[in-house]
Every structure is written in structure tokens, then in C-alpha cells.
Amino acid sequence: MRDTSRLGLLGFGLVGRRHVAAAQGLEALSFTAVVETDPVGRTDATRLGLQCYDTLEAMLEDTSIDGIVIATPTLLHIEQARLCVEAGRPVLVEKPIGVTSKEAEATVALAEAKCVPLLVGHHRRHNSIVREAKSILASGAVGNIRSVNAQCLFYKPDAYFAKAPWRTKFGAGPVSVNLIHDIDLLRHFCGEIDQVQAMTVPSSRGFENEELASALLRFTSGALATVTVSDSAVSPWSWESTSAENPVYDPTDQSCYTISGSKGALSVPDLRLWRHEGEVDWWNPFTVEKKPHDGADSLVNQLLHFHRVLTEQEPPLVSGREGLQALRVIEAIQCAAQTGERVIVETSINGTAPDTGAISQPTASLGQIGR
Template sequence: MAKPLRFGLAGYGLVGRRHAASISQAAGATLAAVVETDGVSGRKAKAEGFEVFTTIQRALLSGDIDGMILATPNTVHVEQALQCVEMGCPVLIEKPIANSASDAKSLVAQAAARQVPVLVGHHRRHNPIIKRARQIIEDGQIGDVRAVQASCWFYKPDTYFEAAPWRRQAGAGPISVNLVHDVDLLRHLIGEVVSVRAIARPARRGGANEDVASALLDFANGAVGTITVSDSIVAPWSWEMTAGEYPIYPRTSESCYLFGGSLGSLSLPDLRVWRHEGEEPDWWTPISATAQIREGSDPLVNQIAHFRDVIQGNAAPLVPGEEGVRTLEIIEAIQQSVQSGETISIG
């Protein structure tokens, strides 16, 4: 039996601990070291049996790390990822890949020059629901995708902001923190976005960020999309509350994405394809839905297994650094459009 790959994990907060749990469930993987500067989190990791380092460099110099996962604030992603790249260590970076697309491009270029894999943690692409949805669209079951509607609505309690005051600062609103996931999925399922037009409103609960925003997306293949996000709306229509990925969120039976095609439509995450009876679409004929079958597995565990396969040379990255850059460019364009009131071209 092959020796399990040894992973390092930088950041042992809420997201980091989810990665640790996923590593424990992934075949051929083990968590060898935790990098943590916070004393409380570091002691927690140590109490759970992990070797703890205060810097990534020290962890990598221990010689026992095959790949590093960064679950740290995005302000330090590039700095930490470059340390991994310089030492030839493959790295999986939590979304967003960086604070800015320009910084992300520099990181990706240096990693490419050294031929070190850089992956981005848009873990939803590893969800069997999304894999099946992409297959449905690529197989032409709904024809040409003409439009998409995406909702990312939920209500974060006041304690969420009180626990971390930085969440009220400019750039820490739901456009950057939450919408980046949804935009990445739309890119993955439909294709590249060539321009955006967006509006947002200041947070009613105070702070320098927005609490609701909407964007019109123009896709290169001719499709159009609308996407809205809010962390101050009470609603069941968000990926978190419909997909059942993470049990801390109450699950509903609603859908948050609607894809409209020339032959039918697809709703997600319930994976229902709607079509008219007969050979040709006709709004006077009955329309019905067919539920699609898909496998069931944890996308975060799938992501770790994929990272293992990439390190071993058995797979190409599903979300390489370049994909993280492109998604971040759209988020920046949305923020720029909010400020200027203009349509922003991308790429």
C-alpha cells in the first residue's frame, strides 16, 4: 500500500478545522502539521495531536510536507503561497486566491515558472451536484443556455459582525466574502463573463461595506445572467441553505440557481430538468420536471482527494490558480461597477 501523502494546514480556525476533518476522511492523506500564530487555535491543534509550527517555512523545512493548504485570511494568501512555491511545495489556497487579481496573477506566473501546482479552494466544483449539472448542460439536455438567475440571500446575525469587527470594513461585504463562490460556479457551468453592470446598497446595520448587491452578467457565449447577494435578507434561497453541504446551516428544499435553455431549464441544487412534451418546445403543451440522479459525497473530501491526485501527477487541477484569478477579476469588476455606475468589461 502506498504511503499516505502528508499535508500541512495553515490556519486552524473554522475553515481550517473543516479541512482537517476532510483530510481525515480522504484515502491516502494525513494531516502532518498545522501552522498557526494564534495561541488559542495553536493549543487546540496541539491538543488534538497535531504538530504545530508558527511559520510555513518552519513547517516546510521539517521535510514532512507533500502539500500545503492555506485556510488563512486572504490578505496573506499570496505571501504564504509564494513561500510554498519557492520551496517547491504544491499549495491549495482557500478562496479568494488573493486580495487583488494583480497579486494573484503574479503568484500564478511564478508558480508556472517553477512548475509548482497552485489550486484554489472553490470546493463547490467538487460537489456531485455540480458535476452532474455540468454534464447535463454539456450534453445539451436544456439546449443553448440563454439566461441564468442566481440568488445568494441569507441573514447573518449581529453576533457575526460583533465577533470580528473587520467584517464591517470596506471590501469585507457579501460581494467579496460570499458572491465569489456563486460567480465561480456560473463561470464553471456556463462560461466566461465578458462584462458586468452592478449596484449595491450600504449596510443598514452600519459599517463601510454593502449588505445587498445585484449584478447583470454578460457571458461570452451570448447568455445573460442576474445574480443578487445579501447578508441581511431572511430567505431560504442560497447555496448554503439548499445544497446541504454543511450541517450548521438549516437545509431547505428550495433552489437558488435557475438555468434557462432553448430546449429546457435546469434548477439547482435540486437537479430538476424542465421540458415541454413533444419534440418541439411549445408553451401551450404541458411542461414537467425530471429529477436527475447523482452520487452523494462530501465536496471538501473530494477536493482533498483531488489535491492528492494532482500532487501524485494523476490529475490536472480542476481549479488551477488561473481560474481563481478569472473569478476574482469578475468580483473586482462588480465592485468597480458599484462605485462608477458603469458597465465594466473584463479581460
């Protein structure tokens, strides 16, 4: 077993380029090859020393590649992940794991049956802010979680959609593309979601998806969460604008999550822990404690984690099963919005329930595949 991991990349678009940039200077791993059909993308990849392949099948024949990162449009995720798993090649697929949970479930089951690591790119879990928030909640500092509010609000300009028309298609709206990150973190922090109610507003720009959605989520613990997402609403309240995770977004001093419990409350990502002085009593003054974090890049952390999975040092933090469950909640939100009814969320594959590690409480063309 090599000390360093050689990675192959599917798609040299916006997200694929971020993965390659995150790997620069890392001794543990490097990208050595890419599947890209767009001439500009191939030229740029070649300049970085990456070997370019026309198809995934051709790259899978390269036995020097230890693992594959899939950074293509969502419509291609499941088919490409399945090919990797069938070839016995560990794979990290960008979120969402697929367009539908039905198609994703078969690939997740296949990966588990073949014991091939299948990871999903919910990279926020690798952020030091998230690790610290998880630690605070697990310590019991806020008591039993009762109420959560999450906001994911921003304005994507028309040029963003014109550059990649697939972003206007069904399955690429803010619920699927953006809110799924927040759903993954809420499950990570608070446990499994078992019921959903929701409303959505269609795109005013004529796209096939929604531009605004609000949902009420119930956790198996009995806690409730309200979540709102829009790609057409100006606001400083989103992970992108509050976490300083990606330098392309101007950071604010706001928070996008508030988590309230029986003993205290935590805001994220600013990690302010609010508790009453003395006994828990609404008449008693509040104390606030700002928790530190190391500020490490979550994409770098995710790639380093992938290396440790490849070298059998640790299991996947966000497995295919975890990615599937986040997608099921997203589908439940979409279904609830369409029907106006409460939706029960499925939580098993072949009768086996997922382990979230959360706190316990009572067929598209390959074409230009860059994401």
C-alpha cells in the same frame, strides 16, 4: 512517491478546522502540521496530534509535508501562497485567491512558470450536485444557455462579525467572500463572463463593505445572468440553505440557480430538468425529471483531488488561473457598482486566455490567522 499525502495547514480557525475534520478517516491523506499563533487554536490542534509551527517559513522547512492548505484571512492569501510556490510546495489556497487580481496575477504567473500546482478552494465544483449539473448542461439537454438567475441571500448575525473583526473590513464583504463561489460556478456551467453591470448598497451595520449587491453578467456566448447577494437578508435561497452541503445550515427544498436554454431549463441544486412535451412550444405541457446525485462531501472530494494532484494523477480542477478569473469578475462587479458603468472583464495573463472547461456555445500581520 508516497501512496499517502502529508498536508500542512495555515490557520486553525473555522475553515481550517473544517478541512481537518474532512480529512479524518481518509487513507489517502492526513494533516500533520499547522501554523497557528492563537493559544486556543494551538491547544486544540495539539490535541489532534498536529505539530504546531509559529511561521509558514518554519513549516516549509519540514520536508515531510507534501502540500499546504491555506485557510487564513483573505489579506494573507497571496503572500502565503507566493512563499509556498517559491519553496516549490504545491498549495491549495482558500477562496478568494487574494484581495486584488493585480496581486494574484503575479503569483499565478509564478506558479505556472515554476510548474508548481496552485489550487483555489472553490470547493463547490467538487460537489456531486455540481458534477451532475455540469453533465446535464454538457449533454445539450437545455440547448444553448440563454438566461441564468442566481441568488445568494442570508442573514449573518452580529456575533459572526464580532468573533472575527476582519470580516467587517474591505474585501471581506458578501461580494468577495460569498458571491465569488457563485461566480465560479456560473463560469463553470456557462462559460467566460466578459461584461458586467452592477449596483451595491453599503453596510447598514457600519462595516467597510457592502451588504447587498445585484449584477447583470454577460457571457461570451451571449447569455445573460442576474445575480443577487446579501449577508443581511433573510431567505432560503442560497447554496448553503439549498444544497445540504454543510450540516450547520438547515436545508430547504428550494433552489438558488435557474438556468434556461433553447430546449429546456435546469434548477440547481435540486437538479430538476424542465422540458416541454413534444416540440419546444410554450403551449405544450412541461415534463420534469429529478436527477440523482451521490451526496458526497465536497470538502472531502476537494482534499482527495488535492492528493491526486500531489501524486500527479490529475491536473487541478480549479487552478490559480481559474481563481484569478473569478476574482476579476468580482472586481468588475465592484467597479461597475462604484462607477455606474458597464465594465469589460480581462480574461488573459500575459496574453494567454484561461481554459474554464465550460460548455462551448456560438501585507497583514500573521496574528491570529485562523479563518
